[in-house]
Amino acid sequence: MVRRAAVAAVLVGTVNVALAQSNGLDGRLATPLNSLVATMYPELDALYKDLHAHPELAFGETRTATRLAREMRTLGFEVTENVGKTGVVAMYRNGPGPTIMVRTDMDGLPMEEKTSLPYASKTQTTWNGRETFVAHSCGHDVHMASWVGAARALVAMREKWRGTLMFVAQPAEEIGAGARAMLADGLFTRFPKPDTALALHTNPRPYGTVSYSVGPMTSAASSFEILFKGRGGHGSAPNKALDPIIIASRFVMDVQTVTSREKDPMAFGVITVGAFQAGSSGNIIPDSAVLRGTIRAYDSGVRTLLADGVRRVARASAIAAAAPEPEITIADNGYGVVNSDTVVARVEAALQSGLGKDKVARTRPLTTSEDFAEYGSEGVPLMFFLVGVFDPEEVSASNKSGGKPLYFNHSPYFAPVPEPSIKTGVTAMSLAVLSLLATP
Template sequence: MAIELDALIATYQDLHRHPELGRQEHRTAGIVAEQLTALGYAVTTGVGGTGVVGVLERGEGPTVLLRADMDALPVREDTGLAYASTATAVNDDGETVPVMHACGHDLHTTCLLGAAAALVDDEAWQGRLLLVFQPDEEGGGGAQAMVDDGLFERFGTPDVVLGQHVAPVPVGVLGVRSGPAFAASDALRITLYGSGGHGSRPEATVDPVVMGAALVQRLQTVVSREIAATDTVVVTVGSFHAGVAPNVIPDEAVLGLSIRTADERVRTSVLDAVGRMTRAEATAAGATREPEIEALTSFPPVVNDAVACDRLRDAFAAAGRWIVVDPGPVTGSEDVGILADAAGAPCAYWLLGGADPALFAGATTVEEIRALVADLPSNHSPRYAPLAGATLESGVAALVTAARSWLG
């Protein structure tokens, strides 16, 4: 009863055309539940909000958790694909925003559906499959929401947590790294308070736009002057909102920050520096009200288990269809580690190549490949578009190979 590639591509294109923001993945969850039910899985919906869990039991053996995320991003698509998204949604602030699967979660979901079908057809294994289709990875709350909703009390504790993330490296390459593999993530909202007034009389105001602009520049020194060059840190100001008219100085400015770190000591130092610089800029500008620094989301790094990764590398190598590399520490973040931590199970989470290998023709060194990757649209870009068919084939096979390396 395996899903054929054409059907997989059709599912992928449908999910891509109809993306949904975190905690709004109702249509996606319905498609997942329908396909898993047809395959014979015991299916539960509404776990952690919009999460879906499928269970398949085959006698005595280990429980293997395979995880895929389902949510999309507030990005306007610019890929030019025939199945490009034109969808919009209302975000948590009540704003209507464009929505796109700019991170590849539609591909993750489709790959896991394909693996679910392949593992039903494979009668050579014993044990228990626990398929977790998770909401709200981008918001950082989906994994915790499923845990809080009794994921492991209701469906059992896994012996290993497995999953993958598509990346702009060639199809046929898998990236497996032991230890800290994906960075911790902290998202902050900073509100700077000024005193508004007429644009022609700035001397009668405290201008939060200028204050915010100065802070944006100052924050660039967190990495370059506050943290050792050997530590992995990214500080990004992803949004800056202030004012509604060119001749009116507003009362406040709001900045959105994304911080990625790989070490708790460094994370503490970065957050302290951000707070100190924010308060200092407000004081320097003469603000009469303290700025507010609000933590929106926070989740830990993904730490891959060394023994589990060794088993994974051996299984991938034995399959003979992939080039397996150590990608180094990834500054992107993932909340899949929360599932492993809550279960007390080893985690093995890898990168899945999703770029057209033809784009890398002639590259013979790691440096040349990295240079070409840097030129490609990355995850979260409005132009990000994995090579659908070949990536789906590779991703399904990788999930099946990983699961079979644990299932007897």
């Protein structure tokens, strides 16, 4: 603790000397900020690799949350743990001014990492009644390291701003339940309701770059689970059984006509079946099959149309086989993230000035979903932006005809390049927060 405090004091001294030569939030701020980030990076690298090697699943992020809480207390934040089960809220007050929320997600994914990195996760746990590996294959470890780094930078730069930092470490983003859990536990009543909320996410784009959209940034999502019922029997006598695998397979194929023939082709919408579970042996026809999937759309009307189609096709598939009616559960997992045009305008100017216009770009909305949108549903203006994590040359080669595809988030081979990715994340988030805080 003494060593960490000494390091923090050195960082504060270093940045204040440099900032004394800088006036306002312009390009000149980038030099002292970059120097500060370079000084702190070795510890952020160690933090990142520790988090990467020890991922935890939704609402089980106890080790992760404890580590992040400790980091924030060292910086002088007032920290509250166990908000929304495993969430962390860290407050830093620095005079009158806006309250800016910075969110990071914490949870990993129930999958095996296959990157062969020296710090690759080998963690295993029980999930949904079965043993599974756990991996940070969506980049939440990069998010957390950037979150801690931005907090360090902003505390070191506290003479340049006024207001309140509200750093939130949220659980269970991957299952779309963490934001709701924290809100239900009083995130905006026990603590100040922020004037703006910010979050970043890794993306398979060139490292050193930041991108975002104005307006819709992610899709809204629903999850579904369908239990198809049949009658078990011997594989040699299918006529004496009622095969639920055939019924479920028909559904998987036919449900795609809802998006290709019922949805407006100009409107985004997708139905994906991601899990198909049935049977135990090649010579046994099981008595049931379970499918799990997602529905995604930007528009609520499109999402409703797709959900109705899932129900209708599932029932039709069972009727075609003279099978019992399936059990269908569809749950809305959250809204789409909508970036505030006012917030984007202010942050964009700071990012372009601090990172360079060639490193900052507007992009199309993502087809993925994010429960960061829940905070927007409470009336808080949002900005969600992307940080590139791959070698620019690899990205360029991939974009050429016949190029090797890049590994996307949730791939077992997803492997961000840590140093430039985290440094950009820290710098971009620090600039974004500074652009929204009051100046002394």
